[in-house]
Amino acid sequence: MGSSPPSSSIVFAVLFLVCNAAVLCYGGKTSSFVRKVEKTIDMPLDSDVFKVPPGYNAPQQVHITQGDHVGKGVIVSWVTADESGSNTVIYWSESSKKKEAEGKTYTYKFYNYTSGYIHHCIIRNLEFNTKYYYVVGVGNTTRQFWFVTPPAVGPDVPYTFGLIGDLGQTYDSNRTLTHYENNPAKGQSVLFVGDLSYADNYPNHDNVRWDTWGRFVERSVAYQPWIWTTGNHEIDFAPDIGETKPFKPYTHRYHVPYRASQSTTPFWYSIKRASAYIIVLSSYSAYGKYTPQYQWLEEELPKVNRSETPWLVVLVHSPWYNSYEYHYMEGETMRVMYEPWFVKYKVDVVFAGHVHAYERSERISNIAYNIVNGQCVPVRDQTAPVYITIGDGGNIEGLATNMTNPQPEYSAYREASFGHAIFDIKNRTHAYYGWHRNQDGYAVEADTMWFYNRYWHPVDDSTNSDS
Numbered sequence: 001m002g003s004s005p006p007s008s009s010i011v012f013a014v015l016f017l018v019c020n021a022a023v024l025c026y027g028g029k030t031s032s033f034v035r036k037v038e039k040t041i042d043m044p045l046d047s048d049v050f051k052v053p054p055g056y057n058a059p060q061q062v063h064i065t066q067g068d069h070v071g072k073g074v075i076v077s078w079v080t081a082d083e084s085g086s087n088t089v090i091y092w093s094e095s096s097k098k099k100e101a102e103g104k105t106y107t108y109k110f111y112n113y114t115s116g117y118i119h120h121c122i123i124r125n126l127e128f129n130t131k132y133y134y135v136v137g138v139g140n141t142t143r144q145f146w147f148v149t150p151p152a153v154g155p156d157v158p159y160t161f162g163l164i165g166d167l168g169q170t171y172d173s174n175r176t177l178t179h180y181e182n183n184p185a186k187g188q189s190v191l192f193v194g195d196l197s198y199a200d201n202y203p204n205h206d207n208v209r210w211d212t213w214g215r216f217v218e219r220s221v222a223y224q225p226w227i228w229t230t231g232n233h234e235i236d237f238a239p240d241i242g243e244t245k246p247f248k249p250y251t252h253r254y255h256v257p258y259r260a261s262q263s264t265t266p267f268w269y270s271i272k273r274a275s276a277y278i279i280v281l282s283s284y285s286a287y288g289k290y291t292p293q294y295q296w297l298e299e300e301l302p303k304v305n306r307s308e309t310p311w312l313v314v315l316v317h318s319p320w321y322n323s324y325e326y327h328y329m330e331g332e333t334m335r336v337m338y339e340p341w342f343v344k345y346k347v348d349v350v351f352a353g354h355v356h357a358y359e360r361s362e363r364i365s366n367i368a369y370n371i372v373n374g375q376c377v378p379v380r381d382q383t384a385p386v387y388i389t390i391g392d393g394g395n396i397e398g399l400a401t402n403m404t405n406p407q408p409e410y411s412a413y414r415e416a417s418f419g420h421a422i423f424d425i426k427n428r429t430h431a432y433y434g435w436h437r438n439q440d441g442y443a444v445e446a447d448t449m450w451f452y453n454r455y456w457h458p459v460d461d462s463t464n465s466d467s
C-alpha cells in the first residue's frame with residue numbers, strides 16, 4: 001500500500017492528460033483510448049510458451065528468415081541443447097521429392113552462460129509461391145514445420161507483411177503475438193523492427209532469456225519468415241563483465257542474407273519480396289559519411305527498380321520522427337544523414353520501433369536546412385515517406401505514455417497502446433495499412449491508411465489534410 005495512489009486516481013490522471021492533450025493539439029489525432037493501468041511483466045520461466053519440446057536433444061527455438069535476395073532461399077535455424085546433433089534440414093513440397101540441405105553449428109559464451117548448439121542452414125533454389133515442409137533433428141526427436149515461399153518478384157504481386165517491434169517476452173508480448181496470429185488480414189511474413197528478447201534487462205544479460213524468447217516466438221517464426229532489424233537490446237555490450245563484442249548473442253542466433261545485397265555485415269542489408277524492396281538499416285552502427293553503412297546505402301538506393309518492386313520500404317530501429325518524450329530526437333543524426341536520399345528515391349514508408357508506443361506521421365520532410373537559412377521545420381512533402389513507429393510489442397519496459405504537447409503538425413496519429421500492424425500490398429499503386437491494439441478484437445483496426453505508391457501513383461494520401 002503506502003504511497004501508491006488508488007487506481008481510480010491513476011485513471012483520472014490519464015483521462016485528464018488525454019483530454020488536455022486533445023485541447024492543445026493542432027496536429028493529427030492523439031487517441032483518447034484509455035487502457036487499464038497495469039505493470040508489464042515477463043512471463044515466468046515455467047510458462048507454457050517457454051516449454052522445451054520433449055525428447056532427447058529435440059530441436060527448439062526453430063526460426064526462419066529469407067535466405068537470398070529474391071525469396072527463393074530460406075535460412076532455417078534451431079538450437080539443440082544436449083549435443084550438436086544433425087545439421088541437416090530435410091525439405092519437400094507436395095510436388096517434389098525430399099531433399100537435404102546441410103547447415104553449420106555455432107556456439108558462444110557470454111559471461112557465465114554457454115549457449116546450446118545453434119544451427120543455421122540455408123535452403124536455396126526453392127520454387128516461388130510453394131508450400132514446403134521441413135524437418136530438423138534426428139531419430140525420435142525430429143520436428144516438422146512448413147512455410148510458403150513468396151510469389152516471384154513482380155510489380156503487381158499482392159503481398160501482406162506483419163509489423164512487430166520491441167516484442168520482449170511479457171504477458172503483453174504474448175497478447176501481441178496472439179493478435180498477430182489471429183488477425184484475419186493474415187501477414188505472410190513479419191517485418192521486425194528490432195529489440196527481440198530484452199535479455200539484457202536481466203543481471204549479466206542472462207542469456208537464458210534469449211532461449212526462452214526463441215521458444216516463445218517459434219509458433220510463428222518457424223512457419224513464416226521474420227525479417228530482422230537490430231535494436232539497442234541486441235547490442236549486449238557489457239564491459240563490466242568482460243563482454244566487449246557488441247551484438248554477440250544476436251549475431252550467433254539470428255542470421256540474415258546480408259551478402260546477397262553486397263552488404264558486409266548483418267546489420268544492414270536488403271531483400272526483395274513479392275512487390276516490395278525492403279532495406280534494413282542499423283541505428284547502432286556507424287552511419288556518417290564514408291562509413292560502410294553510408295557507402296552501402298548510397299550504392300543500394302539507385303539499384304531499386306520500381307518497375308520490378310514498386311514498394312520501397314525501410315526498417316530501422318530508432319525513429320526519425322517521434323513525438324513521445326521517450327528517446328526524443330535519438331534518431332535525429334541518422335535522419336540528417338539519410339533523409340534527403342529517402343525523399344529523392346521516393347521511399348514509401350519507414351517503419352521504426354524503439355519507442356514503446358504507436359505513431360504514424362503524414363508525409364513530411366525536413367531537408368531544407370543548410371546551416372544558415374534557418375529552415376529546420378518538418379514540412380508537408382508528398383515525395384517523402386510516411387514514418388511509422390511500431391515499437392509497441394509489449395516488452396518488460398512498459399509503455400511510453402508521455403507525449404510532447406502539442407502534438408506536432410506532422411504527427412497523424414499516436415497512441416500509447418500495445419499492438420501490431422499489417423501492411424497489405426494490393427498492386428503497384430495501392431497498399432492498405434492497419435494498426436491493431438491488443439485490447440480490441442482480432443479484426444479491429446484502430447488506425448488505418450490507404451498508401452498510394454510514391455513512384456506509380458504519387459497522389460496526395462494525407463489523412464489529416466485540414467491541419
Ligand SMILES: [Fe+2]
Nearest residue numbers: 195231232354
Ligand atoms: Fe529500442
